[in-house]
Amino acid sequence: MADAIFSSLPTTIFEEMSGLARELGALNLGQGFPDDPGPEAIRAKAADAVLNGYNQYPPMVGLPELRQAVAAHYAGAQGLDLDWASEVTITSGATEALAATFLGLIEPGDEVVVFQPVYDAYLPLIRRAGGTPKLLRLSPPHWRFDRAMLEAAFSDRTRFVVLNNPINPAGVVLPPEDLALLAEFCVRHDVTAVCDEVWEQVVFGGAVHRPLMAFPGMRGRTVKIGSAGKMFGLTGWKVGFLMAAPELSRTLARAHQFLTFTTPPNLQTAVAFGLETGADWFTAMPRTLERSRDRLAESLRREGFVVLPGQGTYFLNLDLPASGVEEADRAFALRAVREAGVASIPVSALYEETPVTTILRLCFAKRDEVLDAAVGRLAKARELSRAD
Numbered sequence: 001m002a003d004a005i006f007s008s009l010p011t012t013i014f015e016e017m018s019g020l021a022r023e024l025g026a027l028n029l030g031q032g033f034p035d036d037p038g039p040e041a042i043r044a045k046a047a048d049a050v051l052n053g054y055n056q057y058p059p060m061v062g063l064p065e066l067r068q069a070v071a072a073h074y075a076g077a078q079g080l081d082l083d084w085a086s087e088v089t090i091t092s093g094a095t096e097a098l099a100a101t102f103l104g105l106i107e108p109g110d111e112v113v114v115f116q117p118v119y120d121a122y123l124p125l126i127r128r129a130g131g132t133p134k135l136l137r138l139s140p141p142h143w144r145f146d147r148a149m150l151e152a153a154f155s156d157r158t159r160f161v162v163l164n165n166p167i168n169p170a171g172v173v174l175p176p177e178d179l180a181l182l183a184e185f186c187v188r189h190d191v192t193a194v195c196d197e198v199w200e201q202v203v204f205g206g207a208v209h210r211p212l213m214a215f216p217g218m219r220g221r222t223v224k225i226g227s228a229g230k231m232f233g234l235t236g237w238k239v240g241f242l243m244a245a246p247e248l249s250r251t252l253a254r255a256h257q258f259l260t261f262t263t264p265p266n267l268q269t270a271v272a273f274g275l276e277t278g279a280d281w282f283t284a285m286p287r288t289l290e291r292s293r294d295r296l297a298e299s300l301r302r303e304g305f306v307v308l309p310g311q312g313t314y315f316l317n318l319d320l321p322a323s324g325v326e327e328a329d330r331a332f333a334l335r336a337v338r339e340a341g342v343a344s345i346p347v348s349a350l351y352e353e354t355p356v357t358t359i360l361r362l363c364f365a366k367r368d369e370v371l372d373a374a375v376g377r378l379a380k381a382r383e384l385s386r387a388d
């Protein structure tokens, strides 16, 4: 029943876990945000823009300087040929970009292929727009899809597919052959791809992020979504990028104008500056995060925990049964935050059907001492779970 879509939802797992961490004074390896305050020059630019810049409504689709910087960034980083004037819209975070896309493009009855684990915002927004999600289930340790899975999910009624790559919570970067396969299905079924690529800059260990938009036949049928929050480790800023061919962009802007209309101009100015001057940050940031990921993984392994491979995002996944934890992920996550003082994300929260209940997501974008202390607390939670 349409009325119940939002009223029947629980509070999102990210807020639930951060709320418990705040209330209990626990270490928070749940919701994904870094301890690092973010690039100082970009924050200084924002402060200057608040004090000395323009603080009234900016243009609805975003400041030209930011739209130009976005197009130039993706030309350099991903070889895309976006026209800033007709193909780039600035939104209040990737979340608003997703909402504008779903509310702007989906018509009642459209089928939308969605991969599980699914980022929490997708399904309620797709349903509110009148879409019917067709769920496809990815599972650890590799979280990959194949031709048979796509054959089962796509039909003549499919109008959209939503792809999150690099994948949150899996932490994996999809290989080009998987993207080529998905592109083949999009073209064959005349489907528009909604690509949530907010983690595109947070990729390590030689992995390369490739935008689905660049695959054959996809340029005109892809909506690409990015987030300055993830690019610059400033998750509270909520400056998003919405990119698509001109006709799609016109519709997306129509939806955006009635969701938020616009995005704080001072933050837009600072993000434009960040994109123009950020080459060093884009090299250093993934290296720093990779070091944190390796530090957490090594100390977890020393404690006898088993971690899954990953090549991106802020997240490392624990295989609970292989780590000697018999409890399901949610029960263990609640125990860990309440009894041992460390918050995490149970990955089952990001499934709607047949959840994977064996994986715990940990955010490693934290100071060394936080990571070290968290491992001791997770070991304590495991002890307590064995004692019960």
Ligand code: PMP
Binding pocket: 032, 092, 093, 094, 095, 096, 119, 164, 168, 196, 198, 226, 227, 228, 229, 230, 235, 238, 239, 240
């Ligand atoms: N999509 C994914 C996959 C995310 O992980 C996040 C935030 N972590 C978002 C969208 C939302 O991004 P924003 O904060 O820019 O709204």
Ligand code: GLN
Binding pocket: 014, 015, 030, 031, 032, 033, 168
């Ligand atoms: N995307 C963040 C995460 O995965 C959370 C964002 C949110 O809380 N809405 O942790």
